[in-house]
Amino acid sequence: MEQRDTVDDIVEQWARTRPDLNPEAMGLIGRLRRLNARVDAALREYFTTCGLDSSEFDVLATLRRSGEPYELNARALLKAAMVTSGAITNRVDKLSAKGLVERNPCPDDRRAVLIRLTPAGKELIDGALAGHVRNEERLLAALDGGERAQLDGLLRKLLIAHGDTEALLD
Known part of the structure; x- marks a missing residue:
């Protein structure tokens, strides 16, 4: 079974509560935003050491x-x-x-x-x-x-x- 991330749960919640909407774009944008936040934090941490x-x-x-x-x-x-x-x-x-x-x-x-x-x-x-x-x-x-x-x-x-x-x- 493929490993899941937090966004999988969010997409499933939307699919259950609003089956009239396609949450695919939400999932992609959500992953981009969450990844961006983690990357920014890792970059900031390194820059601080400099x-x-x-x-x-x-x-x-x-x-x-x-x-x-x-x-x-x-x-x-x-x-x-x-x-x-x-x-x-x-x-x-x-x-x-x-x-x-x-x-x-x-x-x-x-x-x-x-x-x-x-x-x-x-x-x-x-x-x-x-x-x-x-x-x-x-x-x-x-x-x-x-x-x-x-x-x-x-x-x-x-x-x-x-x-x-x-x-x-x-």
């Missing part, structure tokens, strides 16, 4: 993957993080206070600011990345390579269907 929160890790990782000189203008950072400008300002303020990023005037536009990883920020994110990848591998360990590829393709298809197609890089 002295960061999830949002700080996100900014540092975004700057690091941008390539040398590991800097982006605020607009590009905002686009990559998918949060409000106020949220980015708060994140950058926190990271700046920790000495992990610095703000520099943009040479091409005096109104713009460039956010750059400091050497300490680069060292911290480089040190945190290997453990982060190991943590993600642990979270996906129940799936083999083919299952991972299939899930990746299906999630990509859903994201595209819901408009997540804007390129991060200009």
Whole structure:
């Protein structure tokens, strides 16, 4: 017999109490939401061991993957993080206070600011990345390579269907 999860019980309850509804979508969305909560908790736990929160890790990782000189203008950072400008300002303020990023005037536009990883920020994110990848591998360990590829393709298809197609890089 196939192992059951909590969502199986929820779907069965709906099927019993509202047989006029098809609870299949509820089951899928419920599993996505429950898994997202568990993944977020595991990521937060790891980031804490690095002295960061999830949002700080996100900014540092975004700057690091941008390539040398590991800097982006605020607009590009905002686009990559998918949060409000106020949220980015708060994140950058926190990271700046920790000495992990610095703000520099943009040479091409005096109104713009460039956010750059400091050497300490680069060292911290480089040190945190290997453990982060190991943590993600642990979270996906129940799936083999083919299952991972299939899930990746299906999630990509859903994201595209819901408009997540804007390129991060200009």
